[in-house]
Structures are given as structure tokens and as C-alpha cells.
Amino acid sequence: MTVTRRPNRGPGAAAENRAALIAAAREVFADAGYDAPLTTVARVAGVGQGSLYRHFPDRVSLALAVFEDSVADLEALAAEPGTTLADMLALLTEQTIASTAFIDMVSVPSAGDLRVVEVRDRVAGLLAGTLAEARRAGRLREDVTADDLVLAVGMLAGLLARLPAAERRTTAERVWALLRHGIEPRPVSGG
Structure with a gap:
């Protein structure tokens, strides 16, 4: 700095x-x-x-001003025709790698401050808009919700926050490889 x-x-x-x-x-x-x-x-x-x-009378006011650009970037991507859940998660992951603070702030469901809850709900709503297409394409289980995905990104942010910046990308890729097993449909056995 x-x-x-x-x-x-x-x-x-x-x-x-x-x-x-x-x-x-x-x-x-x-x-x-x-x-x-x-x-x-x-x-x-x-x-x-x-x-x-x-x-900025408090930390949340400052954080919301800082991270408004991040939410605006997510909204712009969601508005593009053909945007997929994978596209949205990729951008959220990039934002997490760049600044774990944004995701850390919006991924905690009991944040308490209604301003933070509103931003979190905006992010969850953007993800929700791509869930149906991901399910139709067979890339997402039926029971996975936008809140589940916000939670997963929050868990990723919590881990990345403890790592040096140089290790974040590789770790994020490994985490998503593991998480995909939990959110993708399981193969039906021919039994």
C-alpha cells in the first residue's frame, strides 16, 4: 500500500x-x-x-460504495443475452480472488445490516436468474438454490482470505472442482 x-x-x-x-x-x-x-x-x-x-459514517457505508462496482459488473453480465450460471460464478470467483472482502460481506446471511442484506439479495437474485437454464442443460441439481451458491462462494472467500494472493486462483479452481460434485446432477445408475 x-x-x-x-x-x-x-x-x-x-x-x-x-x-x-x-x-x-x-x-x-x-x-x-x-x-x-x-x-x-x-x-x-x-x-x-x-x-x-x-x-462514510460507518464501515458498511464505505464497503457498499466500494463494492457497488462489483455488483454493477454482475448486473451487467446478467443482462447480457446468453449469460450462463457458469459465467456468473466465474465473475464472482474473479471478484473473490481480487477482493475476498466483497464476497465475505455479502455471503453472510445474518449480516444484520439491511443494506448488506439488500446487496446480498441482489447477488442471489442475479444467480437465480441463471439457475433454470443450468438445470435444463443438466449442469445443476434441481435442489440447488441461489442461496446455496452464495454460501459456496462465501466459503471460497473465507478460504481465499487466508491465502497469499498468488495462491488464490489455483485454490479457487480446486475448490470449484470439488464443489461441482455437490451441485451437479449425479449420474443415474442402471442398477
């Missing part, structure tokens, strides 16, 4: 400070996780804590 202290330019710099805080939080959350100290975010952004709390 690069720390650059910028001189205070007053209220005229509010939009720039907000953008700097979002960029810094994205970097800090990617490196240190969702529970990283907000003082670190302010320091990396080159602003004081007062500026941080004027723009």
Missing part, C-alpha cells in the same frame, strides 16, 4: 476525497480484508479520519 499525504484543500475537494477514500478502501480491503482498520483507509487515501466519517 502506498501512503501519500495530500494537503487539506477544504470543502472544494469533497468529491476527490470521496473518490480517494473509495479507491483506498478497495485496496485496503483487498489486502487486509473487510475488517481492516478504517484509519488505514484514511491514511492510504491521504485524508483525515474526519473526512472519512463525513463521507
Whole structure:
């Protein structure tokens, strides 16, 4: 993380400070996780804590601003004709590799904060939109739900958060290979 202290330019710099805080939080959350100290975010952004709390009164407000781009990317992909469940899970996996904090935040069903629950429900809804096609194509068991998939991605994020960035992609591939056995239809035996 690069720390650059910028001189205070007053209220005229509010939009720039907000953008700097979002960029810094994205970097800090990617490196240190969702529970990283907000003082670190302010320091990396080159602003004081007062500026941080004027723009984002709590951690969730900051995280939602940071991760809105991730949800928007998922929504854009879901809106493309022909998008499959595999496409959606691939993008979620890429987002998880880049920043486990986003998935960690939205995959916990009892997060408590309604703003987080709303984002989680948006992500689950996007996955749900591709479930029927995956089932028709024989790539998904009938009983697998969008919530199951959010949970699986959350489990992946929990594991990846403990690994160095260089090991995340290979581990994610191994995890999905194992998880596919649980979500794909089982072959019918001729008995």
C-alpha cells in the first residue's frame, strides 16, 4: 500500500476525497480484508479520519460504495443475452480472488445490516436468474438454490482470505472442482 499525504484543500475537494477514500478502501480491503482498520483507509487515501466519517459514517457505508462496482459488473453480465450460471460464478470467483472482502460481506446471511442484506439479495437474485437454464442443460441439481451458491462462494472467500494472493486462483479452481460434485446432477445408475 502506498501512503501519500495530500494537503487539506477544504470543502472544494469533497468529491476527490470521496473518490480517494473509495479507491483506498478497495485496496485496503483487498489486502487486509473487510475488517481492516478504517484509519488505514484514511491514511492510504491521504485524508483525515474526519473526512472519512463525513463521507462514510460507518464501515458498511464505505464497503457498499466500494463494492457497488462489483455488483454493477454482475448486473451487467446478467443482462447480457446468453449469460450462463457458469459465467456468473466465474465473475464472482474473479471478484473473490481480487477482493475476498466483497464476497465475505455479502455471503453472510445474518449480516444484520439491511443494506448488506439488500446487496446480498441482489447477488442471489442475479444467480437465480441463471439457475433454470443450468438445470435444463443438466449442469445443476434441481435442489440447488441461489442461496446455496452464495454460501459456496462465501466459503471460497473465507478460504481465499487466508491465502497469499498468488495462491488464490489455483485454490479457487480446486475448490470449484470439488464443489461441482455437490451441485451437479449425479449420474443415474442402471442398477
